[in-house]
Amino acid sequence: MxxxxxxxxxxxxxxxxxxxxxxxxxxxxxxxxxxxxxxxxxxxxxxxxxxxxxxxxxxxxxxxxxxxxxxxxxxxxxxxxxxxxxxxxxASTPVLRRHVQRAGGLDEQAAAHGQRLRTHVISVEPSEPPQAGIDALGTTNTWQIERVRYLGDLPVAFMRTWVPRDFFPHFTAELLENASLLGLMRDHGYQPAGGPRQVQAVSSDHDLARTLNVNAGEPLLLLQGVTRDALGHGLEWFNVWHSPNTVFDVDAQVTTQPGRISQEHVRRLRNLTQQLESELADLERGGR
The missing domain is CATH 1.10.10.10 (Winged helix-like DNA-binding domain superfamily/Winged helix DNA-binding domain)
Known part of the structure; x- marks a missing residue:
């Protein structure tokens, strides 16, 4: 044969x-x-x-x-x-699940599915971000942080993040190893609130393929965005490449069709208007 x-x-x-x-x-x-x-x-x-x-x-x-x-x-x-x-x-390949509309908390999201993430910091060095990052953070004086997130021994995400050095002057690789970046921001007195994100499919280059143990050219999910605090300060601008075994959960809501308002909604608005008019009249009488 x-x-x-x-x-x-x-x-x-x-x-x-x-x-x-x-x-x-x-x-x-x-x-x-x-x-x-x-x-x-x-x-x-x-x-x-x-x-x-x-x-x-x-x-x-x-x-x-x-x-x-x-x-x-x-x-x-x-x-x-x-x-x-x-x-x-x-073996059953572990799947990382995360919510698109939730900023941070990736460790908590994994824990909710009985999983534990660990983080390895590749580098922390002064580096100017791309123009989109400069616009988001309002500065060129930033740290570039590169990290890999693992489920067990399986790499599931490669993160490249820029943060303002003026806000976080003491960040080091040792400080960030297996630590929550947003948690460290809170420790420095900044409360992350959220910001816009977008997800798109991209092809892995050779470096990403080697880092995430996939084939070069294989599609990955890229999450890009900015995290701001309640005052609008840009705290981080990031790119996160996710391996193919990642599922993004989205809580979709049906919106009311334009031009169609329910009678119940109209009734509530009328009651609210009447209540406001009554309280205004009371205030005017009390001021005389």
Missing amino acids: SLESAEAAAEPVGRISPLNRDGGGPLHAQIRDILHRQIVDMALSPGSSLPTEEELQRQFGVSRSVVRQALSGLSDLGLIRRQRGRGSVV
Whole structure:
């Protein structure tokens, strides 16, 4: 039997992508990424068994050590469980859920779903933000903060945030490690109130792909926005790239159609008007 025939007979799901043996990177990383893609696309559902090491050897035409390196990489990402006697089983991929209309509180949102987020600070350094950030914060004297948020060992968000150095002169990587940025702002006497946000789908570049353990060009959800305090001071301008296993919850409300006002609404307005007129008359009589 030819290698192609063996691959077709043993292949459990979908079509196996060929390996690029000329400059495509380590073979074990290519195999890991192919299986990762099948898991994310649900071609391999949680609880299902991966092909055995022998089957993967035949499918990809590689040695057992290469296959084991690929499976070890998937295990390190928390995507599979390697069980003695059962082989490798697809694990349930954790999903990060967050509310679009809620500013901050990502740790609390994750905790509400029985999850725990941790934060790793990559860098904190003086850096001028893009023009949109300058407009939002009203200053070029800012810290640029880069952080990665994790669910367990799985990276789920990469954050790039600018904050005014005049407000927060003592921010350091050590201070921000596994800490709430908004909580630290409150500790410095500033109360975050919220601000406009927008979400859009973007393609991951190579740096983002490496940080979030996804394939280059894979779609990510980018959340952009500004957080202000009650007085309108810009406290942060941020970009947050979310991995594909993120769900944004939106509480949508049906608005009253323009030009159509209910009779009950009219009645309440008339009663309110009468009450105000009565109180004004009382005040005028008392002032005479």
